[in-house]
Amino acid sequence: MKGTALLLSFAATVSIAARAVHGADALHRTIVQVEITSQMQDPLLPWQAQPFQQAGGFGVAVASNLVLTTESLVRGCRNAELRLPGQGRKIEARVIEKDAQANLALLSIQPRPENLLSPVHVMKGLIPTSSLEIAALDRTLRIQRSPAMLRASAVERIPGAPYFMLQHAVVADMHTEDSGLPLLTADGLLAGLVMDYRRADRTAMVAPAAHIARFLAESGAGGFAGMASAGFTWQPLLDPAHRRSLGLDPLGPGILVLSTLVPPGTEEPVLRDDDVVMKWDGFEIDSTGFYEDTDLGRTSFAYLLNGRTRPGDRSKVDVLREGSMRSLDVPLYRFSDTDALVPENVEGNPEPYIVASGMVLRELSARYLYAFGSDWQTKANVRLAHAYTFRRMAPDRPGDRIVILSHVLPDDANNGYQHLRDEIVTGVNGEPVRNLNDVFALLGPASPIASLQLKGIGVDVSLDPSEAAASDARISAKYRIPAEMLRFRPDVAVPANTTAGRSRK
């Protein structure tokens, strides 16, 4: 009786905001509920996993065995299950493609079920012109359709990730804040996928159909190529004094290039520090970094890169360099997070580490800093927080990372060093190291750590190499680290095609 009352109450609530559809619905084999059990590497004790977490969201069928959802939902996925409207049974699925830059993921159902899913077709074009609705499932797995109104389309930061892409801001009344819901046109085409919903202003941030179409096409043809980057940082050029000092009209166009990275397969960046970008692919870039897009109107210039081009393309860029106008041919490529000096690792990929004689060595990442809590800026080591905040995207050379001694697992072998924590490692066994790959290369079975060189400490941290094996065995037993887990080196710790290094001024 109590359960019935709750259901009635819920139905009464949602009917205000959304039109409940009874009986068969065209979407009843298209929209699915997604349940993800995720587990990620513990950033502080990297040989073990964090407690698993469960998250729910939605997805939409895009093929008879494929469901599209958001990458943020499937992050760290260990188990994925789907439920269809009106059905209690759970269907096992697995993640076959995901991309944090696009915040999209594909789930596959294996084996291919007969007539289980009815795929939706993706709308062509960028801006939906018909009336819109967002479809969702309520707690009883009934389909709810909420009228939606496109309020704006702009380049915004993806929820939960440091990447920017074009998103639709859509106003709708929804009963859920979960991601993965489809934005549909009046004729049932997929106009976007909800990445985030803010109940406070009833606004859903939606990945546009154009991105989805590209993601699906490239996923089926070898893998999503990602978003294009020209490998530079920039800032608006508004200050009249600064503009005049560069010989520019105080009210004219142009943004300032701050720093550049060397693109793949090249020796020098095409763009240079202090260039003023005036035009990109024929579009004049105003002093705030916006341009007049033929479809979107005034839009961030970032859309010219990650919306209108893809990695491998080239852009024609007009710059003011040292007082003269130049036309440049700029190669575009995918900037990988792993090219950064301090990777974000928003996807929670396992990070490399070494436990040797109780010394825990790893590379600095944003995930590591975030492990200190929401106030990591005050809790984490200020030197490391500073490196992330000011030098994250500025490796001096391709492949540079910040190697740290995160902490010491006390043992006889490391007596005297057990207070060390979050120290920057500049060398191992007297050899300079730029990343943990260098350390792996230095340390073979016959070459344990004999000394560490730490930034700011003028004396080597010396260890007895002859004691290393015995110490590792003790540490493995005492701290419950399986012997084979004392070192972890992902297949590609620093990508083989790492290219992005900072150009030096």
Added chain:
Amino acid sequence: MRLTAVAHVVPVAQPHFRFLRLTRQAAALLLLALFIPARAPAAAFDRIEGAIVKLYVVKQRANPQMPWLSYPPSQVTGSGFVIAGRKLLTNAHVVSDAKFIEVQRDADPRRYPARVEFIGHDCDLAMLVVDSPDFFHDTTTLKIASSLPPLAAEVAAIGFPAGGDRLSVTRGIVSRIDYGGYAHSGADQHLVLQVDAAINPGNSGGPILYGGKVAALAFQGMMAAENIGYGIPVPVLKHFLADVADGKYDGYPELGAETVNTRNPAIRKSLGIPVDITGGCVVSRLDAFGAAAGSLKPGDVLLTIDGYAIGDDGSILIGNRPVVFQELVERRQWGDKVAFSLLRGGSRRSIEVTLRNPFDPFTFRYEYDTPPRYCVYAGLVFAPLTREYMRTVSRNASRANDLQLSYYMQFAKEDGLYRDRSEFIVLIRRLPHSMNTHLDPFVNGIVDNINGRIPTGVDDLACQLRAAAHGFHRLEFAGMEAPMILDAAAAADTDPSIRGQYGIPPAEMEGRR
């Protein structure tokens, strides 16, 4: 010794609550009515009571964010006591930034003006003088004990803490003798005497007595803990008194040698320490402002100091008590020497270090009694990075520059950030004007150079900004990839009107080094 961190330690001077407080006379009457003593106090206590004073201090500090402005004057009360030579001792934090000081004995309703003769902010001690001879009528003096009291010794803290207006006595025992942070400077640590006698706001500067003599001077307590009060013990008091004997206060000398232990056999082997030597600690970093710079070297293994054997953890035994070897440096004055025997490159050597402590802007002590230095130009307010300013700055992600200030303050020396600089110059504020309206991203940025030249200080930056009449100034900031560009002529033109707009005093009033 310089402090690496101070947590939850607060000085215990008492803010003066003018409107809540009973008048002294009224309180005295109340006490008389309620607590007529059963018997007269012992003569010994009369002698002690006659030496204790209450201090009434009016202070005023500058606003670190708008350094041309002062905070309203505030009144605090503290305690002090008379020592031989008609001098008074109290805490530096009671009388720092004082504009007006009065002292009063419990038995005398009159207040007497006093003035600071010597003040040591690094050890939180001050010596006062009272010019009126009347004050010393019936005044007694306290003697400083010759040595530290033992652990568990019964002590009494005497002073004028919160909770009443008359003299207060609380009793307890010596709980611990240790090194600890001195909150007043925020950057120093010396010996401290921990007692469980109640020490409350207002006790600051009062004596902690053992056997009728001053064993320590109450100065700070620990928040979020019970019955933990701290006193400045005899060795620190004596160091201060010896220091000022020549008519000026020099402060504690600083060795400036960071060391690491050699407990691990591997480090001992790598340093070539012979097996017959069991102790020794190794120099890991030398402070360019310390006394040891130029004498000791990183990698030196310090074996003895003034004949005391240094253990592998850097401790020495004095009177069968292990203390850090820097304790011996603490006991010395400027110009004294300490002798080390050490191993350098496997060879034994003897090295003497002459102790000193030159001005070190990168220690970031709280600063008192000096007008703030700053420069306002074209609505941009530049000032040296100080601990006082950092107290007003939050450290969070949305304000990366604030995080950078914390980093520069904490790692100035360790990461060599101070090299080629005499101070870190911060753009602490922008006074909004069309001239500078796009320059907010630079606020709390650290000036790296102006027109390619590192300014020697705020004064120098001011000179360079004001010198040019045309062209552009290019200011680069640490960690920022875009420079700040100032149109020199426009800045010069607008500076007077911005000053007028915001009521900024003339440039001549800006503090100078």
